[in-house]
Amino acid sequence: MDDIEKELEQSQNEADLAVFHKNYLSKTGKLTMMMADLKNMLAEERAEAGKRLNELKRKIEIKFFQKQAALRAQAVNDKLKQDPLIDITVPAINQPQGSLHPITLMTRRVVDICRSMGFLVVDGNEVVTEFENFDAVNIPSDHPARDMQDTFWLTNGKVLKTQTSAMQHEILKKYGPVVSAIFPGRCYRNEATDASHEFAFFQCEGMMVGKDISIANLIYVLKTLLSGVYGKEINVRLRPGFFPFVEPGFEYDASCPFCGGKGCPVCKHSGWIELGGCGMIHSNVLQMAGVDPKEYQGFAFGFGLTRLAMMQYGINDVRLLNSGNLEFLRGIKR
């Protein structure tokens, strides 16, 4: 017995163990053979011997497995010692360089918060009718507002939409009269480009129409939307403003999200950022879309997604956004 244990102890590796296993524990091993020999014994001896032999085999087996575990652990440890040391401070290199456009990233912020408030998100066309772009939003043919915007006209009489307001009519008709919707979109203006002007830019417009929708609701929605976009409490203030499709109309400012209203270069040290126009939808606009202004009322608001993105990412030249410059685009990830 002691000899067997000694032999096991002297095993240095898995190969030695295998030999030991073969010699004692396998089908042809000594211990197994001894078990087989039991049948030659006398019945009265057999019980006693069998019991002793079984105990012995069990004991050897346990020792064997213990030894095996110890040798395996040692082998892993020996290998660990030889493993090379990896420089875990080396950053990822040759990463794939994909990116989403800053306008997409900004739009998602806006869309997420608006969806959470139950707003429908509508994607509009870039080519719209003259009616949709102007007449349907209460800008008749001789209105000075048609001069305010330099419009790209198509030879078929349609226009590249100059404002997301061009979508109001279609949305009111399709989803109205009770509707909450936002409609981000690309707009075009025919004007010379420079650091702050581009032919194509993005606006986002929103509206809510119902039975009792009020100016107080408008302020609430703007405040909630902007606070959601910037992840902090934003204050909104209205000023008188004139837009043909709303009455009353307002310009609105947001407390500067970048300095909290203390004053910084983004807000030109005023603490406020002029964001866009809003107001109660003009009764003519509702009427033209088949919504009875005696029954329903609501608000509309708009702002420049391009401007929001430029402020958010500190982009000082609007032309970069449409430049397709990958060095620029790949530098913005979220």
Place this chain on the structure above:
Amino acid sequence: MKISVDWLKDYVDLKGISAQQIAEKLTQITCEVEEVIPVGHGLDTVVVGKILTCEAHPQSDHLHLLTVDVGQAEPLHIVCGAPNARAGLTVAVATVGTVMPDGMKIVPAKLRGYESFGMCCSYAELGYKDDNEGIIELPSKTKVGTPITKVLPGLEDDIIDIDNKSITNRPDLWGHYGMARELAVIFDRALKPIDTTLVHNYDNLPALNIKLEDERCLSYGAIKVGNLAGIVSPDIMQNRLYKLGHNSHGFLVDVTNYVMFAFGNPLHAFDAAAVDKLSVGTVPAGTQFTTLKDNEITATKDMLFIKSNGKPVALAGVMGGKNSEITDTTANAVFEIATFDASNIRRTSVAVGIRSDASMRYEKALDPELNWLAVNETLHLIQTYAPQAQVQSKFTRVTSKAAEQPALQITVTKQMLNSYTGVDFSKQDALVARKLTVLGFAPKIDAKQIVVTVPSWRRWKDITSPADVIEEIIRNYGYQNITPVAPRVAVVPAPIALNAQVNDQLKDLLAWNYAFSEVHTNIWYDTKALKRFNLTVPSYATVANPFNKEDNQIRSTMLPSMLTVAANNKNQNDVRVFEIGRVINAKGTEEEHLAGVAVGMDYKAVSEMLTTIFQHLGVKVVYQLQQDGDAVWHPKNHAQIVVNGAVVGAIGIIHPQVMVNAVGFEIDLSHIDFQNIPAEHAPILSKFPKTELDFTFVWNEHYAQLDAIWDKYHNPLVVKRVLKSVYGNKFTLTFTVSSTEKTLDKSEINKIHQEILDFAGRNNVKLG
């Protein structure tokens, strides 16, 4: 538009209110103030002085050596270059320490050897009026030592510059009196009423001969005044015009400008000798006309003119004519005070390219009643500053039918006011009544409603509906006093904008899984780039007024836009760009496309990418051989992309003459039905073993066709088929055979094996 606070005080008491406060309140309640420009501030150290002695400077041919009494113990020694400097003159002296309006600081100085302790000022140097002829000559009895701000009215002022765009809808605000009315409302001060009876003193004089030939002239009034030659405008008038940016052009012209800035109604003055038998109407198209500023105008049939004996003498509402303008020798003048149709003036102004102070106002739709305020102020100014003048006619005024608008009453229910604003106005009757009254709306308020009568000056294209009246109330209530309230609306799920969601998924997959960058491009072709690529691509819509003449073709494919971006990024590694954008198709309808170009990615990688991405969206894309592809593609290696049997796009290696080593793709997303994607079932897992059967087929056509053939093979025990490998024309497919009920035995598997072989044989698919 510039407004003088000093001038406003003629009409409303602004005591104790600073220009900053005015600007702030106007911005909150009325219009946008761009800036407040202080004028003549800090001139307290400029005082009245008397020149005691005046000697020529020994070393100069024009300088004088003065001693000037400014009320101090000792007279000041001043070196002065003004030609009119002389002993005994009462002058304005900027003493040491004064900072002049142009920023120059008065310090003790030596001029050619003589010390100078101050400066005698001209009007221009003080910023008072456009007069730099010499130093100011004050009346001799003016008390020495008096600060000059007390002597020159209006020297110290604040100019409020208002953003014109913010008052396009307020024709009543284009003069000081209208702004004064706003301030009277804002600060609860009284507005000075304007007496309009003076004009009637002349009602007995002969009328002028005026004929109205066109309804687009709403009102035309004129009055003739004589004996006005050589009158110099008074300081206060010159000063007020100067502060608004206008130099003096003599009393007659100054009066017309002054009255316009006071009340907002433009005036014109004709030399009476050049006009007779006035009429307002059109002239034959093509008639030439020269304005007093020498603009040469060719009349159209729509332009309105003022005519004298049938010949044009003024382009109505825009500018007077050279042939009848006021000159230095004009003694008798005819003053025109009129109102024209706003749209007509605007169109004329745009057509001739002249935007005058007059046209700018007329195009806002002025109130014809303003004529009476304007003519009275004109007569008042003439009486005050040119007492020798003789009024030679009555104010003769003719009006068109359009000028006779009936009074407009508007009723706003309190229920509507509360509902529209979200503010409870039930206890605000006093405020509402007070504000509306000063605004001129004569409100009648009871328990249920507010009834107003719109004043004439707000009646033209301005206040027409209850919402307009609500604006008057709520802006004066104060927007900052509105408490934000969450809207109370029924919780109805918003319809899901599927394409927006699909677009978002596509963008995310391309950007984050395949390292593509999203770019933005214009909807028209970049013609220069097309030429560079030597590409001809179809366009089905044209921009009539492109910014660059050649870039007028709206794209029907986005691929050129992507190629342009890729080409512009030559300096970058691994150029992979995409956009989801718009095109106009052959039917003239707008489509949404996904397009992309990858440089250095091989064809297979891009096609596998599209397969995977669309699989993600539940859409199976199939690549199909394309005959006669567009010139942009490699002549052989490009394919049509087919979804549900319809061609929705293309993929291929870009023709090397267009771009080397690039793969492009374009898919019309508008024509993929993302709405009806079949529901997905989880795979049925079997606890029994699976057997994979590999077959290698020799196939000389495109894989898509082989795939289509095997799509038709069905056996419920064959649970999966995948393309394992491709070597030349050898395609290895793996068929997975499995049952959910039992372990299939050899014979059953062999049976399927044979079935596949038979199917291949029937379809002429040969084993490799």
